[in-house]
Amino acid sequence: MVVNSCLLYPVLLSKSRNKLFILLANGVRFMSEKVSVIIPAYNAEQYIKECIESLFKQSYKNLEIVVVNDGSTDGTKAILDEYEKSEKIVKVLHTENRGVSCARNAGLNIATGSYIVFLDADDYLVQNAVEILLSDAEKYNAGIVAGLMRAGVSDQPITLDDSHVEVWSDLGALEKSLEDNEFTYSSCGKLFKREVLENVRFVDGRRIHEDSYFVFCAFLKRPTVVARNVYIYNYRVNESSxxxxxxxxxxxxxxxxxxxxxxxxxxxxxxxxxxxxxxxxxxxxxxxxxxxxxxxxxxxxxxxxxxxxxxxxxxxxxxxxxxxxxxxxxxxxxxxxxxxxxxxxxxxxxxxxx
The missing domain is CATH 1.20.1050 (Glutathione S-transferase Yfyf (Class Pi); Chain A, domain 2)
Structure with a gap:
């Protein structure tokens, strides 16, 4: 169960590595799973602040923000260093420039959340994106939950309708991915249960469709996969590419x-x-x-x-x-x-x- 904390008066009982145990005003106890958001960043000084701020605005608060600076040569490092000093939920790793796949893998290796979300440094999430994804993960006992992506419009919260949900089990998602390339096109806009990504990593040295193969390999684990037909992820289009x-x-x-x-x-x-x-x-x-x-x-x-x-x-x-x-x-x-x-x-x- 995911509860919007602004509507309740929770009392913190204890905190473990991956979970917050909270007692609500009505005495109901629930677990708030930690979600690690992994952001690879290369020369992202123009947008990285908006990206991180979109996570601070999330209605779901138990987040671990992992930013991997992939050898940036602009002001990205300085910006991230300031965040790391002032915000305990931001974990920064500086590496040599080896590409987005290596950066994401490095983030995966140090992330401690029970769930993983990937976010590119020039993109941002709607304000209740993580809450939506995690709610569906718990409701359907899903290993992967996917929302839709669009060229950036708004970060305002969205309302939901269960008629917009599709669910696949066993090899259903794998089969769907073979029919529709768009289904696995990006690792972003999705929430992954940590167990699903065990021994699954991005292929080093490849620069096109590495996301697609990563998601394909996750589908090989036969998780329950939920696809919600709502836009939760905003991306920017780089005209030069x-x-x-x-x-x-x-x-x-x-x-x-x-x-x-x-x-x-x-x-x-x-x-x-x-x-x-x-x-x-x-x-x-x-x-x-x-x-x-x-x-x-x-x-x-x-x-x-x-x-x-x-x-x-x-x-x-x-x-x-x-x-x-x-x-x-x-x-x-x-x-x-x-x-x-x-x-x-x-x-x-x-x-x-x-």
Whole structure:
């Protein structure tokens, strides 16, 4: 049970490493689980204060804020040092710059909460986000609870309606993730029970879709997963890294993780193999869309390979969103040039409107 503390008059009985034991005015005793919020930060001086302040505003108060400064070269370190001095709930770790995956792993290694939430340094939560996620975790005995993410609008609290909840048990969430890439797209906007993340870590050295594979590995633990159809997480869009940015080899991580997922399903859950093939089709189409941002001839073979993969598994394709089918038809009918033309036309119009 999660109780809004501003409506009650609790008396603290005792405090352990992960739990607060509280006696309410009516004599009811409940446990308030500690939630660790892990924030990787690299050159985040412009937004890190708003990010941390959104946690101070949370209606749920038993938080441990873990910020990993990933070798920032701006004023991030100085800001975090001030927070660490003044706020006991902020734990700061300074590391060399090794990337977001290593930073999150470092945060996981020192977090002491019973539950884990990931938050990026330039993003922020609505004021009752943690309370919503933890309430669902306890109500449904869930190992993972997910809310929705949106480009930043407001941090104001939101009201809930149970008709907006979906629940999966056993392999249900894993199966759903193979149908819908968006379901595992980010590790943010979710609450994880600590046991679910035992021996689960982000893959070092990979920079694209590392979140997706992390969540996929958590689903392999067969937890009960709750998805609440409300926006609890606000993110910022960095225009310099939008989808029309220059292509680089890091985008091949999309296929690396897709193939790792496929191998796992093939070896352990063959009854889900058809859906894994659907996932491969969508991943290769996503790769082709990324390759539209380059004119370099050195990627010609990669383009050909992705088209071949799409055609190889085309009978397993299941569209999730309206644009999926259009892209699939274009690729499977040898119209990659049309795909490229339409893509560039779309973003030329977007730039002209800006």
């Amino acid at each position: 939008a989808s029309h940015a220059a292509f680089s080899d890091k985008y091949f991580d999309i296929l690396y993780f897709a193939q790792e997922k496929y191998k796992t399903i093939e070896e352990n859950y063959p009854h889900l193999l058809d859906k894994a093939k659907n996932m491969l089709v969508k991943s290769n189409i996503a790769m082709l869309q990324c390759l539209l941002n380059t004119n370099e001839k050195k990627y010609k073979r990669d383009i050909k390979n992705s088209i071949c993969e799409v055609k190889k598994y085309k009978r397993y394709f299941l569209p999730t969103y309206p644009g999926d089918k259009k892209r699939f038809v274009i690729v499977t009918h040898n119209l990659y040039g049309v795909f490229k033309f339409l893509y560039r036309l779309k973003y030329t119009k977007r730039i002209n409107k800006a």
